[in-house]
Amino acid sequence: MKARNKFVLVNALIFMCSTILTGCIDKTELNEIALVIGIGIDKDKDGESLLVTLELTNPNTNKESQDSPGKANSSILETSKGKNLSDALQNFTQISTLAIDFTHIQVIVMSKSLCVEGIDGVIDYVSRDRQFRNLNWILMAEDSARDVLKTKIPSDDITSLGLSNMMNKLRKNGSILPVDLNRFIIGFKSQVRASLAPVVRVEKTEDEPKGRIKIEKTAVFKNDRLVGVLTTEESKYLAWFHRRIKGNLVVSPIKSASKNENIVVQIFKEDTKINTNIKDDGVSFEIKCIATAEIKELTNLKLNSAVINRIETNTEQILEVQLSELINKCQTNLNADIIGFAEIIYNNNPEKWGSMKENWDEIFPNTKYKVSFDVTLKKLGMIKDSPIENEEEGKSQ
Template structure:
């Protein structure tokens, strides 16, 4: 075969290969334009009549969500979101009915928040969250809340600083002011050793007049998948200390022998749970190490004096101990739900003993003795080295 014939053969094979490859290019046959989608930003689940569930969704209005001046909180223009609802025996059935009155295909990929109404939470949530973990579209990173009253009322809030209530709840979760729980973490708690869970409690605020906002105000406590009670935000801090999840904390107290308050801001903290079984008694020791800054000093104490600082550190440790013990007593005696992770600690250190009591852990948990050992360190006294507005001769420990 001469050179010309060889080149022709090669070109023919290349042409044939290119034509063959085009058969495997499927193209965008299943594409959906963004203009054809109804983007779900937040989801509400409420108890409906006849054992049905009410599904409410907060849908973004793309034109209004585009930003621009005057769009904050939906004031000065069109509302950035709308709320639609439907009922059904399951979430998917309710979604199908919802789709009948929404002109665009409902898309769950942008859902950031799942809010569960109080009544539904008390009856049980396990069968309802199955949809969000089984369906391929919803995010497992969505934050989960329990709402006082109905979840749909939370979705309808139009805030001043953000474009939607979905953004408010997401940012509150990211700040970790209280509990911050994703859908994935909720499922892990429900299938864990204790099958107890804790979710942030959110409320609609109606102050000042004619204004509405949202506030995380404590924690909803679940035993298995049913809500058994609620703890306030102060007690929630104790839960976060024990779970080693404390990120933001303000502690204020009046030092002994002084007039006025001192406020501390948490820098960082670490908690270690140490289980022990001895003579048939189950005990947990929580070792807490915390570092704090002084952010306000109303007393006449000079916080540059090492002896004074050492004494205040001891009092700060006692304040932390008291808060945690108050939380333990309330949860053990009134709710009997291990939301602290004690069961996991015993399971890791004493697997054989744990296997004998795991089926009766609800009865064993309230009997566990809890000892708190805190070590607090004041790292910085603040920008001022001495109390402000006080004559120098009145400052103590200068």
């Protein structure tokens, strides 16, 4: 029994000593770690290499703040060059003594020049590396990705965090469709291999010479390359084809017979139903959109049932035209089915899709469709009629 107790005691001591002696051999202090919050990827001027810019949390912020209050930067930018993304990231060890950690990354910004040439290598890397997350936001820079990351956002000390906050707000109630890495990849794995990404740009004015960041427009990708850009107005209507986006709104000025009338209506998406009609001579779609509306501005007009009906009808006509123009652009200019027609056929009639898949690039531009809206004006605001009456108001009714 004594021999057994001695054996257990010796093994316990060996285990404890090994834990104590080896616990700090390969340690990394917190001030030696740089957390990557955002990454910007540009095409180098030589046309062959990548310039990769990382926005890192500044590990010396607290120390600098104590030494010189108010002057410490919350983030720093580091740029490296490489033949590809993997090579460029590895080359950061040549210019920095910090251990780089990607587990807290928020945004991935790719330049337009890179997107035009193709992003398959970049997307493969960030999808394969376990430190990148599927929830990382994807953005396309209208010009330089580095310029975006070095432009400060007034409400955020770290630009990448500011971009992430902007994307989260767009997801809840915005005019541009936000896209994360997971949704971006799903688009390329769809039947038509097409995807989307918001466009970010730096706008410089006399009042803001350093520039300010704006997220507007939508980049359209097909087979890993940029094929076109949707305007801000066109981007608003993409929400009607994405069920996961609720509460997205469109502000539409309603034209009237009288030039003195001014009516602005806010539109709230409720639902979109797309019915497919497949015949021997081709396929067509019937798109029915349901929305509610709220009056935001009203001048030179008094509300009654006839006026409300006219507002609803005019709103429906405007929305139908705008949505039809978006679909037409996707068919004629882009030849990219970001609407989702192919997925609808695939899900509802996979056998028929099997015979159409190889020729969809020829079928899609000629696909017929009909758009209809059902808009109900539910909110007038705090008041019914305008508090300021115009002398010509009565003539415009």
